[in-house]
Amino acid sequence: MKHALIIGGTGMLSDCCVQLAKQGYQLSIVARNEEKMDRIKKKIDPVSKMTKLLVDYTEEDKLQTAIRKAIQIHGPVSLVVSWIHSTAPKAAQVLIDEVALSEKPFxxxxxxxxxxxxxxxxxxxxxxxxxxYRTVLLGFVKEKGGSRWLTHSEISNGVAEAIEQDEPFCTVGEVEPWEERPGF
Ligand SMILES: NC(=O)c1ccc[n+]([C@@H]2O[C@H](COP(=O)([O-])OP(=O)(O)OC[C@H]3O[C@@H](n4cnc5c(N)ncnc54)[C@H](OP(=O)(O)O)[C@@H]3O)[C@@H](O)[C@H]2O)c1
Structure with missing residues (x-):
């Protein structure tokens, strides 16, 4: 089965996780809060398609161990979706290095x-x-008389679409002109 690793998958990317499971991916999701994990798990059929990696991604050793175990159980990862805060500047490289160990394309x-x-x-x-490597840049939505940030649903759908289109760079919403962003 195709194995996807989703970092920060229990917030704005929740719906994206559910869509990926429907497309046949085995999901390994990294986040800390078990209740939020369980909320997604309830939406996934069968529930065995989702593994909870309850780890703080700022703790690099623990992140590395969790990913390694997930790969041992579910096989090489072919898709990584990474939403990581700036509090963990090394986490993305940890993911890449662990996933690369299997030497399969991802x-x-x-x-x-x-x-x-x-x-x-x-x-x-x-x-x-x-x-x-694929970049997905989150933007905002221009509306009559102003602009607003993307909703969670727009972010999840936009990321799912980006995965399908598989371009090196894409934006969800708009990022220009930057002066038209909400609250500016
Ligand atoms: N347009 C834009 O540019 C833009 C950009 C960013 C965000 N936003 C908006 O801002 C809102 C807030 O952003 P958010 O980052 O809180 O998004 P979020 O996706 O709702 O939550 C962050 C995700 O990362 C996980 N996470 C956070 N810190 C973690 C850690 N140290 N270790 C492991 N997992 C961790 C969280 O789970 P746990 O808490 O369980 O760990 C959760 O799954 C979003 O809802 C979005 O609408 C807009």
Whole structure:
């Protein structure tokens, strides 16, 4: 079965996780709160398609161990969806290094907030030749008379679409002109 690793999958990416399970992925989801994990698990059929990796991604050793165990059980990861806060600057590289150990091709979807610098993020990572890096930049929605941030559902659907389209770079919503972002 195709194995997907989702980091921060219990918040705005919850619906995306459910969609990936429907597409046949075995999911390993990293987050800390078990109740939020269980809320997603209830939506996944069969529940065995989802494994909870209850770990704080700022603790690199624990993150590495959890991913290694998940790969031992479910096989090589072919898809990584990564939403990681700036509190864990090394976590993305830990994921890449662990997933790369199996030497199988994988896609790494890096979800970034509107104000991030995608080029700097990409350049900060060391990717093996079998790792295909994809940036998904989150933006905002322009509306009559102003703008608003994306809803969770828009983010999840946009990320699922980005995975399907498989382009090296895509945005969900709009990021330009930056001066038109909400609250500016
Ligand atoms: N347009 C934009 O640019 C943009 C960008 C970013 C966010 N937003 C909005 O801002 C809101 C807040 O963002 P958010 O980051 O709180 O999003 P979120 O996706 O709702 O929650 C963060 C996810 O990461 C997990 N997580 C956080 N810290 C973790 C850690 N140290 N270790 C392991 N897992 C961790 C959380 O689970 P646990 O808490 O259980 O660990 C959860 O699954 C979002 O709801 C979104 O709508 C907009």
């Amino acid at each position: 896609r790494f979807f890096h979800i970034l907030g509107s104000s991030s610098d995608p080029i700097a993020y990409k350049e900060s990572l060391s990717l093996p030749s079998q790792g295909h």
